[in-house]
Amino acid sequence: MTGGVDGSGVAGSGTDGGTHAWTTRRGFFVGGALGLLVGAGLPLGFEQLFGRAADLETFSLGDGLTILSGRDETEGGQRHRLVDLWNRVHVDHPARIVEVSSNADRAYSTMLSAAQAGDPGYDLYNLDIPWVPQFAQSGYLRVLDGATGDGFLGKPWAAGTWEGATYALPFNSDVGLLYYNLDLIDEYYKAKGEEAPSTGPVPAHTSWAELDTFAHEVFAEVGGDRRGLDRPVVDTPIALQLADYEGFTVNLWEILLSLDAVSVDATNRPVFEDVDGIRAAVTSLAKGLRTPSGGPATSFAFDEQGSLAAFAGGRAVFLRHWPRALRLLRGEDSVPFEVGFMALPGGGVLGGQSLAVSAASRYPVAARRLAEFLTNERSHQLLFEHGGFAASREAPYHDPSAPYGDPEGSGSEEPVEDGPERDSNETLRSALDGASPRPHLQHYVELSEEFRRYVRAALVPGGSADGGDVPFDGAEFAERMDAAMSGKVAPA
Incomplete structure (x- = not known):
């Protein structure tokens, strides 16, 4: 240089x-x-x-x-x-x-x-x-x-x-991280008469499907209007960023990668060969995002700010967000509950x-x-x-004197040998090491827009012009993605 x-x-x-x-x-x-x-x-x-x-x-x-x-x-x-x-x-x-x-x-x-x-x-x-x-x-x-x-x-x-x-x-x-409300998870285990696992609520190698199942189990126990409890009403198992913007592409790409429905090659070019796997994954996601409570559907309106506000307000059990959320959740105006975080199942983007x-x-x-x-x-x-x-x-x-997410913003000169602050550094670095690279393409924006348009229509309830659900065609999706990677986007 x-x-x-x-x-x-x-x-x-x-x-x-x-x-x-x-x-x-x-x-x-x-x-x-x-x-x-x-x-x-x-x-x-x-x-x-x-x-x-x-x-x-x-x-x-x-x-x-x-x-x-x-x-x-x-x-x-x-x-x-x-x-x-x-x-x-x-x-x-x-x-x-x-x-x-x-x-x-x-x-x-x-x-x-x-x-x-x-x-x-x-x-x-x-x-x-x-x-x-x-x-x-x-x-x-x-x-x-x-x-x-x-x-x-x-x-x-x-x-x-x-x-x-x-x-x-x-x-x-x-890199995408998974945050969780430990108070709600403790409430869930107490209702079952069990002790919460000392290693954390979600094993490190949990798949997205297993996380989604567990989140809905916790939500079924602690969600909705629980009269007499001094806490907000919980209406979302996992707060995601599914509004119509780039965040949707990132969130869904992470989930599809975790489900092995999509992949990238050695040049970080996306691969969409498993059309049946993609269709099955999207169909399953559509069902999981439409519970009778209507709670998860709020994620379709969430961007980073909205999802973080919902989690910080005690409305969500889990939150998918970026590392900077940790300082906000543990900072001077921190949330009134204990927050944990870990790498996303299957790794973030x-x-x-x-x-x-x-x-x-x-x-x-x-x-x-x-x-x-x-x-x-x-x-x-x-x-x-x-x-x-x-x-x-x-x-x-x-740097042992610089724990990630230090809410004071200044820290001390004394090294942090162990404990949650030191673990924060290791957890974040591990999440980065396991992150999937973003697709490396000249026409990434075209790919993202076409991906978002096609997949989101199949996930959002009543996405068709007549108010019905939009079917997802894995083969057509793969064709559109290949065209978008060459800069060709189908008319809306």
């Missing part, structure tokens, strides 16, 4: 001439490092970290670097804090984040329009990882020659590549965002340097420890 930060993020990992801010990974952010940056000179460690300003282009008066990104949903706006830190050093090369919608579909449309227009006002795109192939193939991104994946997790790094070249650096990772330099940027050297800074080891530590994001680098998972 250009500048003073290589792909492993080693700048600042060695000695620094006595600056106390380098004593721990935490110390860089909470040990007064910002104060050390103010002034005319840079300590050696910071010069190594940021690179010398003389290496960058000279900006015209009033110009700066602009990152086009989805909404920063980290607690305290940690992405903005990182950009502020960059600006404290690079006063002649300032940067800012322009946020668009938190909805993935709308964010994609905004970024694609800017890229298609060749807008030089945007220097970096913070892309959801399945969009990288399309933007790269279309010539909207610069190749990051010399970039290496040293220090990064393999799957997030691979998501930023296309046809052997690197186009994007992993900013943060995501890899998510996350990566930073790519726009081909239209007037300042590509500075833009790349900014991307390298925002994705170095210490930046990942901040987003992991304080922002609730899963790190795309190895180091944060091995």
Whole structure:
């Protein structure tokens, strides 16, 4: 990589001439490092970290670097804090984040329009990882020659590549996780006269079908109006994100993978050969999402915010969500019940965002340097420890002083040898290791839209024009998916 930060993020990992801010990974952010940056000179460690300003282009008066990104949903706006830190050093090369919608579909449309227009006002795109192939193939991104994946997790790094070249650096990772309300599960076991398993309510290798069965068993016992109980009415066994947006594709893809109805090949291209298995899985799901209580049907209206609100409000036994939900559920305004979490049955789908330099940027050297800074080891530590994001680098998972999901956001310098905080790091890392890569396609968006349209119609009750249910044809589905992967979408 250009500048003073290589792909492993080693700048600042060695000695620094006595600056106390380098004593721990935490110390860089909470040990007064910002104060050390103010002034005319840079300590050696910071010069190594940021690179010398003389290496960058000279900006015209009033110009700066602009990152086009989805909404920063980290607690305290940690992405903005990182950009502020960059600006404290690079006063002649300032940067800012322009946020668009938190909805993935709308964010994609905004970024694609800017890229298609060749807008030089945007220097970096913070892309959801399945969009990288399309933007790269279309010539909207610069190749990051010399970039290496040293220090990064393999799957997030691979998501930023296309046809052997690197186009994007992993900013943060995501993976689907399963959260559960331990109070409701304890209530269920007490009603049966049994003790809840000490290892957790769901064995690690449970299939999706087994989880769904167990969730409905718990729901049958604790759901509905239980008069006299001082808790909300439970109306949902598993809160999913099944609204008509990208979240539906991700949720259903995870379930179908778990049921072995679909798969991906060695190039992460989806395989839809088992048409009978796909049909059987979708038919079974349609039945499971339509219980007499009507509760699970609420998931058809849920996005990330809606499903999290339902779970946090005590209405759901289980919740499928991203890692950042843990900080919200265990934070200062935490929920009034005990929350557990684990990897999804069969593994979640890899998510996350990566930073790519726009081909239209007037300042590509500075833009790349900014991307390298925002994705170095210490930046990942901040987003992991304080922002609730899963790190795309190895180091944060091995830092015993930085448990994931620490609700205080600052922690202590004492290592956490064991216990739930340490387990959180291991659980999250294990979930990432077991995650299925997103389909790596130039026409991923077309695939997602066609997948969502065809499968959702078969799941939503009364989805046909006459108010009846829509039958699911596995062979037709496979044909449509193959066409969509080539950019051909059937008329609505």
